[in-house]
Amino acid sequence: MVSVLAALPAAAQNVTSQFQTWLQNDLWPDARARGVSQETFNAAFGGVSPNLKLPDLVMPGQSSQTPKVQHQAEFGAPGNYFAENIVSGVTGGGRSRAAQLGQALGAIEGRFGVPSGILLAIWGRESGFGNANIPHNAFEVLGTKAFMATRKDMFREEVLAALEMVQRGHVSVAAMKSSWAGALGQPQFLPTSYMKYAVDADGNGRADIWGSQVDTLASIANYLASHGWVKGRDWGFEVTVPESVSCALEGPDRGKRISEWEAMGVARVSGRPFPEHEARQEGFLLMPAGRSGPAFIVTPNFYVLKDYNESDLYALFVGHAADRITYGDRRFAGSWGRVAKLYRSDIAAMQRGLERLGYDVGGADGLPGFRTRRSIGEWQARNGRAPTCFPDAELVRALG
Numbered sequence: 001m002v003s004v005l006a007a008l009p010a011a012a013q014n015v016t017s018q019f020q021t022w023l024q025n026d027l028w029p030d031a032r033a034r035g036v037s038q039e040t041f042n043a044a045f046g047g048v049s050p051n052l053k054l055p056d057l058v059m060p061g062q063s064s065q066t067p068k069v070q071h072q073a074e075f076g077a078p079g080n081y082f083a084e085n086i087v088s089g090v091t092g093g094g095r096s097r098a099a100q101l102g103q104a105l106g107a108i109e110g111r112f113g114v115p116s117g118i119l120l121a122i123w124g125r126e127s128g129f130g131n132a133n134i135p136h137n138a139f140e141v142l143g144t145k146a147f148m149a150t151r152k153d154m155f156r157e158e159v160l161a162a163l164e165m166v167q168r169g170h171v172s173v174a175a176m177k178s179s180w181a182g183a184l185g186q187p188q189f190l191p192t193s194y195m196k197y198a199v200d201a202d203g204n205g206r207a208d209i210w211g212s213q214v215d216t217l218a219s220i221a222n223y224l225a226s227h228g229w230v231k232g233r234d235w236g237f238e239v240t241v242p243e244s245v246s247c248a249l250e251g252p253d254r255g256k257r258i259s260e261w262e263a264m265g266v267a268r269v270s271g272r273p274f275p276e277h278e279a280r281q282e283g284f285l286l287m288p289a290g291r292s293g294p295a296f297i298v299t300p301n302f303y304v305l306k307d308y309n310e311s312d313l314y315a316l317f318v319g320h321a322a323d324r325i326t327y328g329d330r331r332f333a334g335s336w337g338r339v340a341k342l343y344r345s346d347i348a349a350m351q352r353g354l355e356r357l358g359y360d361v362g363g364a365d366g367l368p369g370f371r372t373r374r375s376i377g378e379w380q381a382r383n384g385r386a387p388t389c390f391p392d393a394e395l396v397r398a399l400g
Contacts, residue, residue: 237269258283
């Protein structure tokens with residue numbers, strides 16, 4: 001044990017040495033080609049070494065493995081994502097800021113077509129309306145991930161964009177603080193998103209997502225509008241789904257007119273019919289916990305929210321919080337059932353088992369997304385089981 005512990009500092013020093021070589025011989029030529037000066041590059045990476053505590057890293061010379069440590073809510077009970085103290089914090093804070101920023105929000109909604117409730121919900125979720133502690137050195141995070149993350153090509157683009165931000169005078173090196181994932185400012189934009197979507201809405205000549213509430217809200221709106229937000233449509237509706245409607249019909253590629261879902265027995269939990277303008281258009285079944293949780297008919301705008309953050313639960317949180325900000329507090333009518341906690345590697349093994357049987361699970365990545373959920377339901381139905389469309393320990397044993 002002593003020899004192993006003694007070797008760790010040496011290994012870290014070796015990685016640091018390789019990182020410095022990579023910076024100078026690999027990253028710097030690309031940065032220079034994008035107009036970044038040596039002065040800016042040196043200021044960004046002066047004193048920076050790789051942060052080996054970040055998640056999803058692959059040590060040089062090693063291959064990627066599915067981690068057992070779980071970082072996202074989908075691996076446990078989805079209902080945990082909707083803890084009332086978190087939801088109410090976002091909705092209460094959103095309502096107070098809606099009153100304070102009403103004129104600016106009206107102008108932003110008029111310009112981009114995205115409802116104020118959605119913008120406030122994202123702002124609250126991402127940074128607590130600008131109050132969250134965002135402590136990491138962005139160049140340390142992005143540089144480490146570009147050097148040795150599982151998605152290092154993606155992070156290479158991000159760190160180069162971060163350097164361009166500084167070079168163009170959008171922000172100083174000292175102000176480049178980020179989350180552990182490299183996201184910046186109040187809307188938690190990655191650098192490439194800042195370069196594409198940040199908006200100077202207050203007219204001071206700078207798109208300031210760190211200090212300006214108005215710029216933050218307009219930048220979020222521009223992001224969503226640029227990703228296809230459909231003006232005038234809702235994000236979705238909580239519904240009841242009869243047993244005659246398979247949970248395996250879930251997904252953005254299995255849409256039907258909302259009136260067709262209604263004819264199949266899918267009904268709003270409020271008891272009211274779907275709005276007429278929505279009923280004529282396409283909707284999609286969403287059952288993020290399968291039969292063990294609330295169900296929804298969502299619109300294309302739900303998937304625009306997923307472009308902001310790829311999690312079904314994130315997009316659902318934003319839509320739910322936006323409704324509560326806009327219309328008053330109302331919790332989900334359906335309850336979240338207890339879901340066995342599984343390691344990501346358990347789910348990946350189950351996914352590989354389904355793939356061997358010919359099912360499309362969207363990749364054996366340990367993430368129980370809609371393709372995995374509906375594949376589970378289809379397998380269960382074909383094997384004489386009641387479809388639940390969500391992983392559990394017994395399914396892992398049967399398919400892993």
